[in-house]
Every structure is written in C-alpha cells, then in structure tokens.
Amino acid sequence: MTLNKNKLKKTSSKVLFFAVLILLIVLIDFPIYWMVKSSLTSVDKMMTRDVSLGITELDFSSYKNIWNGTDYASQLKFKDYLINSLIVVLTSSGISIAIATLAGYSLSRFKYKHRDSIAQGILYVYMFPQMILTTPMLMLVIKLGLYNSLLSLILVYCTFSLPYSIWMMRSYFNVLPKELEEAAMMDGCSKLKAVWKIMFPLALPGVVATVTYSFIIGWSNVIYPLTFITDESKKMVSIGFLSLISGDMTPWNGVMAAATISAIPVVILFMFFQRYLIGGLAAGGVKS
Amino acid sequence: MPILRRKLTLEEKDNAIGRRFLYPALFVLLCIIAFPVIYSFTLSFFRWRPTEVGHRFVGLKNYFDVYKDDRFVVSIFNTFIYAFVGACGKIVLGMGLALLLNKKFPGRAIARTLLMLPWIIPVTASLTAWNWMFDGMYGVINIVLSRMGLISTYINFLGEKGVALACVLMVGIWMGYPQMMMMLLAGLQAIPGDLYEAAEVEGAGKLRVFFSITIPSLSGVLKTSIILSIIWTFNAFNVIWLLTRGGSSTHIMNTLAYEFSFINMRYDKGAAMSVTILFFLAIFLYIHTKMQREDSLQ
Numbered sequence: 281m282t283l284n285k286n287k288l289k290k291t292s293s294k295v296l297f298f299a300v301l302i303l304l305i306v307l308i309d310f311p312i313y314w315m316v317k318s319s320l321t322s323v324d325k326m327m328t329r330d331v332s333l334g335i336t337e338l339d340f341s342s343y344k345n346i347w348n349g350t351d352y353a354s355q356l357k358f359k360d361y362l363i364n365s366l367i368v369v370l371t372s373s374g375i376s377i378a379i380a381t382l383a384g385y386s387l388s389r390f391k392y393k394h395r396d397s398i399a400q401g402i403l404y405v406y407m408f409p410q411m412i413l414t415t416p417m418l419m420l421v422i423k424l425g426l427y428n429s430l431l432s433l434i435l436v437y438c439t440f441s442l443p444y445s446i447w448m449m450r451s452y453f454n455v456l457p458k459e460l461e462e463a464a465m466m467d468g469c470s471k472l473k474a475v476w477k478i479m480f481p482l483a484l485p486g487v488v489a490t491v492t493y494s495f496i497i498g499w500s501n502v503i504y505p506l507t508f509i510t511d512e513s514k515k516m517v518s519i520g521f522l523s524l525i526s527g528d529m530t531p532w533n534g535v536m537a538a539a540t541i542s543a544i545p546v547v548i549l550f551m552f553f554q555r556y557l558i559g560g561l562a563a564g565g566v567k568s
Numbered sequence: 569m570p571i572l573r574r575k576l577t578l579e580e581k582d583n584a585i586g587r588r589f590l591y592p593a594l595f596v597l598l599c600i601i602a603f604p605v606i607y608s609f610t611l612s613f614f615r616w617r618p619t620e621v622g623h624r625f626v627g628l629k630n631y632f633d634v635y636k637d638d639r640f641v642v643s644i645f646n647t648f649i650y651a652f653v654g655a656c657g658k659i660v661l662g663m664g665l666a667l668l669l670n671k672k673f674p675g676r677a678i679a680r681t682l683l684m685l686p687w688i689i690p691v692t693a694s695l696t697a698w699n700w701m702f703d704g705m706y707g708v709i710n711i712v713l714s715r716m717g718l719i720s721t722y723i724n725f726l727g728e729k730g731v732a733l734a735c736v737l738m739v740g741i742w743m744g745y746p747q748m749m750m751m752l753l754a755g756l757q758a759i760p761g762d763l764y765e766a767a768e769v770e771g772a773g774k775l776r777v778f779f780s781i782t783i784p785s786l787s788g789v790l791k792t793s794i795i796l797s798i799i800w801t802f803n804a805f806n807v808i809w810l811l812t813r814g815g816s817s818t819h820i821m822n823t824l825a826y827e828f829s830f831i832n833m834r835y836d837k838g839a840a841m842s843v844t845i846l847f848f849l850a851i852f853l854y855i856h857t858k859m860q861r862e863d864s865l866q
Contacts, residue, residue: 301668305682308742312685314708315697329711383593390586398590400860404853405597407796409803411822412842415611415829416604439600446593500690502806507830518692522810525696532700539693550688554681558750 312543319343319537326533342537352524352531358538360513361520365499366545368430368516372437373494376445377487379438384449385479389458399450406443410503413439418507428511436504441494448493452486453479489556496546517542605846611839618833630840634828639819647802647820647848650737654801657741659794662748667782669749670756687746695810698739702726702811732816740807744800748793755789756782788863795856802852821845 318326322339325331345351346358387399417436418427426432460478480487505516521538524531550557612630614623634640665683669676686694701708704724713719726732759782767777783790805822808814814823825845829838 297668297671297673301679304665304668305679309682309685311694311697311701311742312689314701315693318697318700327706329706331706331708331711333708333712379592379596382589386586386589390583390589392583392587398594400857402593402597405601407799407803407849407853408601409805409822409845409849411803411805411825412608412845413600413604414826415835415838415842416607417600419607420603439596442593442596496688500692502691502810503826518690522692522696525699528705532703532706535696536700539690539696543689543693546688546690547685550684551681554677554684558680558684 315536315543316540318533319540321533323531323533339533342531342533343541345531345534346521346538346541352534353538355512355523356521356538357513357515358517358520358541361515361517362541362545364430364514365517368433368437369495369498372434372498373441373491375434376438376441376494377449377491380442380445380449380490381480381483381487383446385453387446387450388453399447402443402446406447410440414503414507417504421508428509428514430514432508433504433516436508437494437498437501440501441497445490445494448490449483449486452483452489456482485556488553492549492553492557495549499542499546608839608842608846611836612843614836616836618835626836630836631844633834633837634840634844637824639814639817639824642817643819643821643824646733646818647822649733650740650804650808650820651798651802654737654740654744654804655794655797657737658745658748658797658801659752659790661741661745662793663752665745666749666752666756669753683749684746686743691743691806692810694743695739695807699726699811702735726812727816729817732812732818736808736811736818739811740801740804743807744797747800748797751789751793751796752786755786759785791859791863795852795859799849799852799856802849821848 317335319342320335320338320340322337322341325337325339345353346356349356349358383402387395421427421432421436424432426435456479460482500518501516502518505519509515521535521542524535524538611623613625613627615626615629616623669680669683673679702725704710704722704727707722707725709725710719710722714722723731725735763781763785764777767781772780803822804820805826808818808820808823809826812818814820814827819827821841822845825838825841828834828841
C-alpha cells in the first residue's frame with residue numbers, strides 16, 4: 281500500500297515537473313515560433329485578426345521575395361548581407377581568437393607584476409557599453425577612410441569579442457595540466473612553438489567555444505553596422521532587413537522571413553558546438 | 569661590476585617571455601578604451617557640429633544642454649529601473665530554469681537548447697518578432713488577449729507610457745536570462761552531491777535544502793551573476809532602440825546618447841552624455857571590485 285502511494289506520489293511529481301517545464305518552454309519560445317509561422321503566412325492572411333495559433337499554411341512567397349529582392353524587397357540585397365556578415369564575423373573571430381589565445385595563455389601560465397589586475401581590467405573592458413565607443417570609433421573610421429567598408433567592421437568586431445574571449449581561453453588553460461608543455465619545452469621547442477603545437481590543439485574545445493561565442497555575438501551586433509555603413513551593398517544581415525519596417529506599411533511576413541533566414545546560421549552553429557560553448561560560457565562567468 | 573646584476577633565473581626569463589604574449593591584446597584593448605574615453609571627455613567640452621568647421625571650447629555648456637533636456641531625468645530613472653528590475657528578473661528566471669535543468673530527465677539537451685534560443689537568435693530577428701507581436705492592429709498578443717476577453721480595445725503596447733516600459737523590460741529579461749541560467753546551472757552542477765545526501769538523511773525539506781545548501785553554495789556564482797547582469801542591463805541599447813527608439817518615455821541613458829549623437833547630429837552633446845554614463849558605470853565597477861576584494865579576504 282505505502283509502496284504504491286509512494287509510487288503515485290513520484291509519478292505525479294514527475295508529471296508536474298514536465299508540465300511546468302513544457303509550459304515554460306512554450307511560453308519562452310513562442311516569439312520564435314511566431315516569427316517562423318508569420319514568415320510562412322501569405323499577405324492576405326497576414327493583415328487579418330482572424331488568425332489561428334497553429335501553422336495553417338506553408339506559403340514561401342515571402343522567402344522568395346526576400347531572397348530574390350522582388351516586390352517589397354526590391355531595395356534589399358539580402359545575399360550580399362549574408363556574405364558581408366560571413367566575411368566580417370569569420371575574419372574578426374579569427375583575429376580575435378589568435379590574440380586571445382596568446383593573452384589567455386600568458387595570463388594563465390606566467391607570473392609577472394600586475395598580472396591579476398590586468399586580468400581584472402580586461403573584464404572591465406568587457407563591461408564597457410558599446411554606445412560610448414561608437415562616436416569616437418566612427419570618427420577614427422572616417423579619418424582612416426574606412427567609412428562604408430567591411431574592414432572598419434572587422435576591426436571593431438575584434439574589439440568587442442576580445443575581452444571575453446581572453447577570459448574564456450584563460451580559464452581553459454587554467455585547467456590544462458602544466459606537464460605537457462614542460463615536456464615539449466624539454467624537447468627544445470620554443471615557447472611560442474609550444475603554444476602553437478601543443479597548447480592550441482589541447483585547448484581546441486576552448487577555441488571552438490570562443491569562436492562560436494564571437495560568431496554569435498558578432499552576427500547579431502547592431503550598433504556598429506548601424507552607424508558605420510550606409511551603402512546598401514555593404515550592409516550586414518543583422519540590420520539589412522530593418523529598412524523594410526515602415527509603420528503600417530510593413531510587410532511583416534517578409535520581415536519575419538528575413539529574420540528567420542538571418543537566425544539560421546547561428547542556430548545551426550550553436551547546435552553543432554553547444555557542448556563546448558556552454559562549458560566555456562559557464563567557465564568565463566564563474567571562475568573569476 | 570657585473571656581479572651586481574644577478575643573472576635571471578630560467579623561470580624569470582620564461583615569465584618575461586610569457587608576458588609578451590599579452591602585448592597584442594593589451595594594445596588592442598588600450599586602443600578601444602583609452603582613445604574613446606579621452607576623445608569623448610575632450611569633445612564634451614567643445615562645441616562641434618558636422619556642419620561647422622573646427623571646435624570651440626564651451627566649458628560645461630554641453631553638460632547643461634544635456635541636463636536641461638526633459639528626457640535626461642527620465643532616462644536616468646529608466647536606466648536604474650531597467651538595470652535593477654531587469655537584473656532581478658533575469659536572475660529569478662535563470663535560477664528557476666537552472667534548477668529545472670539540473671535534474672536528470674530524458675530530452676534535457678533539447679530542453680536546454682530551446683531555453684537558450686532567446687540568447688542565440690540574432691537580436692534584430694527576435695526584436696522584430698516582438699515588434700510584430702506587439703503590433704496595435706494585427707499583433708498576436710492583442711488578438712489573444714481580446715479573444716480571452718481580457719481587453720476590449722486593442723492596446724498600442726509600444727506607444728503608451730508605462731506600458732511600453734513594461735514591455736521593454738519583459739523583452740529584456742526574455743533576451744538576457746539564458747546567460748544567467750547557464751552560469752547558475754554550472755554553479756549548481758559544481759555542488760557536491762553528498763551535501764544533498766546528508767540533508768536527505770537528516771530529513772530536511774526541499775525548501776530547507778534550497779535555502780541552507782543550494783543558495784550558500786552558490787553565493788559566489790550568484791554574486792558574480794547579479795553584478796554582471798546589472799552591468800549588462802545597464803549597458804542595454806538594442807532592446808530599447810529596436811522596440812521603441814526611446815519613444816513613449818522609454819529612453820535609457822545609452823539610447824538617449826545615441827539619439828543626441830546620431831539622430832540630432834549633436835556629437836558634442838552625445839559626448840557629454842557618454843561621460844555621464846561612464847560616471848555611473850564607474851560606481852558599479854567600484855562596488856564590483858570591492859565585493860571581489862572582500863571575497864578574496866575571506
């Protein structure tokens with residue numbers, strides 16, 4: 281009897297647990313679901329109050345319009361946006377990981393004056409609002425003749441992914457055993473060579489996590505592309521489609537289609553590397 | 569005599585080389601911090617418009633211009649509401665979901681991904697989706713609320729004072745909680761299991777376990793997450809700018825600075841606003857350093 285009662289209690293608490301979890305997931309992911317759903321809705325079904333919450337039609341015309349730049353999307357160059365974003369984000373993540381690996385290694389392995397205050401200072405840079413950097417950076421970019429160029433964005437993107445990347449790499453090196461590089465050094469490797477040949481491969485999970493992080497953060501950055509780029513063919517995917525939004529005239533299904541396409545690369549990237557990224561995010565935040 | 573110059577030991581030599589690995593990063597970071605701060609600070613004392621040639625020293629005039637603006641006080645008020653209420657929301661939601669995800673159950677990885685989505689999706693994508701959902705004519709929130717009989721006329725969510733701020737806050741929490749969730753989840757998983765076993769043997773209730781084991785073991789992580797989420801929320805720009813452009817009294821200091829600089833083309837006024845923001849930020853950072861120092865003393 282008591283055993284049964286216990287079992288019943290266990291089952292009911294399990295059911296309650298899943299019910300709460302699923303309810304929360306549904307509520308939290310509803311905006312993303314709605315984005316995808318709206319992108320698959322035809323124009324005449326869009327502007328009506330008679331909507332159902334389920335997916336009732338699969339109309340891909342908004343995707344065609346966005347992709348080919350037809351109809352309301354005629355001023356859009358969506359394919360260019362995607363390529364621009366890829367170029368800028370990949371290049372800047374690459375530069376930033378190279379610098380961050382060296383710095384993280386240095387902060388983790390060597391002892392010198394002010395090392396810990398420097399590490400702390402780097403964390404403060406991470407807490408700096410991008411807004412404050414925007415005007416001075418814009419003036420610098422104009423002075424260097426880089427206005428409306430992808431190069432300006434590559435340089436600026438390095439800066440905001442760098443601080444956290446350094447912290448993530450540092451915490452990765454902190455947990456790697458020291459003996460390995462000592463053995464390498466005995467074999468006559470130089471320090472830099474030891475970093476490159478031994479530590480970098482060993483820290484690869486950390487590198488993957490850090491690059492994924494820089495990619496996600498860079499891909500969705502708003503403020504720099506908004507201020508540095510006005511040329512339509514140089515725009516980033518994160519802000520390119522915002523020009524479609526114009527009050528009551530907004531073609532919402534097209535906007536939602538563009539938003540969905542812009543989200544696909546990062547979602548795929550996350551699904552592939554989430555194991556690494558989650559460990560890295562936690563490490564960077566927890567180990568101070 | 570060279571006897572005075574002690575030869576560097578191998579280890580010291582190593583450390584000297586190792587320090588150099590830091591230089592590229594330090595160079596970049598100094599450029600991105602030192603230059604903009606000095607630039608903004610200097611510019612804030614000058615009159616400078618893109619249409620005029622040259623700078624003219626005007627003392628504190630830009631600051632007075634900023635402080636006279638009606639939106640300035642509102643923006644400070646909003647920034648603090650946004651930073652503190654937003655941070656609380658992110659921590660509470662993140663903690664709740666981290667506790668759920670800390671249990672072992674089938675489909676946990678999928679649940680984790682689904683709960684991370686608000687953070688992964690590019691901000692412009694999710695914020696345009698919210699914009700569409702808040703729409704005053706055909707937005708799904710209005711439609712659902714009126715079908716449920718909760719409202720009789722459609723609400724212009726992002727166009728009404730107060731309501732707009734609440735919406736912006738909600739979306740901010742929605743976008744920011746996953747990072748807190750992940751940090752807290754990592755903290756939860758680091759708590760040794762035998763602590764819970766001991767509590768179970770002694771017959772402690774769930775609430776008791778939560779408050780006397782979970783929370784104290786998490787105190788370090790919690791402190792970090794709270795201060796980080798306050799600072800991140802303080803630094804917010806995207807949510808407000810992309811939802812309301814600071815309309816309906818939703819300006820925070822960052823969006824107001826952006827409006828001064830890039831909409832009104834008053835870079836000098838924007839610089840004065842930036843310096844004001846830095847002042848407030850410095851207070852947070854001071855508290856953060858002090859808290860960390862206390863931690864390391866313990």
